Ligand code: NAP
């Protein structure tokens with residue numbers, strides 16, 4: 001762990017001359033990176049859609065012209081949980097394809113020397129063997145529920161290899177598993193499972209009602225705390241220089257069921273009311289167990305925050321920041 005802290009500190013020093021643009025900088029992952037880099041002396045720029053609608057090429061070009069970034073961490077996306085993906089397949093395709101196309105056009109035009117984009121473990125083939133690894137991204141159709149998002153994201157991987165082969169660009173991608181932490185999107189319909197259930201549990205406790213969980217609670221997931229992911233992204237930015245993507249996930253052994261997640265949220269929120277599983281709602285993918293073997297071979301000593309500790313921090317943040325949380 002000491003080695004990694006040294007590496008991040010060293011990385012922060014070496015990056016002193018860089019201008020690093022973080023698209024999606026105000027979101028769950030972007031804000032965790034902002035926390036880690038707030039005292040560093042390199043030039044970090046964290047963007048929201050209010051600074052620039054990245055679906056618009058002219059606005060994106062003006063943004064790159066203004067900041068002339070030397071490095072880009074590209075997080076901006078039309079993002080959401082299972083039910084938003086089921087409800088908005090066109091938005092997930094149109095918005096993400098537009099954003100990603102514009103970022104790559106501008107990153108090439110402005111000679112960005114390092115671009116780190118973002119895939120997801122949910123984009124892998126639905127029919128696959130486990131654990132999933134980085135070589136399997138295109139080995140079959142994704143789960144129907146997030147087909148648009150999955151194919152839009154897979155094209156980032158194609159772009160990275162294309163720009164590298166034709167121009168020698170140092171463009172790569174990370175493949176995070178499900179992320180959770182402070183400053184997430186807590187919208188009851190659109191959010192990912194953990195922020196959605198933190199919000200639901202908060203309301204159930206406040207209104208003295210039951211906590212309703214969508215689906216059976218049986219599906220399995222790996223959850224990485226946003227600060228851990230942010231630390232690994234900073235490592236990738238400086239040390240990982242190949243177009244092939246890298247999975248950033250907790251160990252397979254820490255895969256949990258949605259029911260386990262519910263228990264952690266209930267404990268952290270000190271909720272005493274009834275918990276109901278609404279089996280009329282779809283479960284989505286049963287599992288998407290990802291291997292972090294490649295990551296472990298490169299950063300062997302990394303210690304992940306436990307789900308219990310991460311959930312406590314996440315619930316505390318939400319309760320303390322309810323008024324300003326994205327709902
Ligand atoms: P998030 O909290 O929803 O934040 C999304 C960010 O993208 C926000 O800053 C948002 O700005 C920005 N954005 C959206 N549309 C934009 C547009 N048209 N122009 C400019 N900016 C736009 O997302 P997140 O959870 O941090 O996800 C970050 C990245 O990680 C995404 O690429 C996502 O696919 C990936 N990822 C997330 C998870 C997860 O479980 N959360 C798992 C795997 C991969 P506004 O706030 O102004 O809208």
Ligand code: GFB
Nearest residue numbers: 081082120122146178191192193196213214215219283284
């Ligand atoms: O995070 P989530 O929405 O998406 O988790 P995925 C869905 C799982 O949580 C399903 C259960 O098994 C749901 O039945 N669940 C229970 C709930 N209650 C709720 C709730 O109130 N809200 C939500 N959202 N789920 C996502 C992809 O898949 O993985 C995204 O759709 C993204 O594109 C993300 O990549 C990382 O984990 O199933």
